[in-house]
Amino acid sequence: MSQETFSEDVVAAIARHMNEDHVEDSVLIVRALGGLPDATSAVLTGLDADGVDFTVEAGGGSVPVRIPWSRRLTERAQVRAEVVRMYDEARAALGLPQRDQNGAH
Template sequence: MSEEFSTQVSDRICKHMNDDHAEAVALYAKAYGDLKDATAATMLSIDAEGMNLQAQANGEEVPLRIKFDHTLKNAEDAHHTLIDMLKQVRK
């Protein structure tokens, strides 16, 4: 894991996303994880290449790895990328 995405940075981003943007995390699972039946999801970790989610669909827990379209530089890049991904889903 790169310096920019230490365990502490990943944990902070995941906590924020899960606590404040749970709907967005579920939308990532549906749109980018190709799990149309997802009813909820939890962001487990994030790194420069992608994010790991645990989604709930059809009464089952489904692990997902969603890769980003570029290698993230830092936490600020992650912030903007996650927002951009959400905007694409909501179009």
């Protein structure tokens, strides 16, 4: 089966942005959507058309976590929209107030 992927440069740029600017957002996402409510850190390590991969510190160890997108992605701009959707969904699942609509995401 052919799997659409993003170029290494695109994946590296997205990972760098998430790991530098949205560290806490990634933790919320893996806590709520990755099934690790005790996660203390999450590093985005990769992504493709079907999901996003993190290395997560939880329960005293490091574990890989893959979270599927809501649909197959084919364009870089869709990644941002999916990450924002995941973040909003994670906040709701964790009972946190929704982010300020003027937030930098």
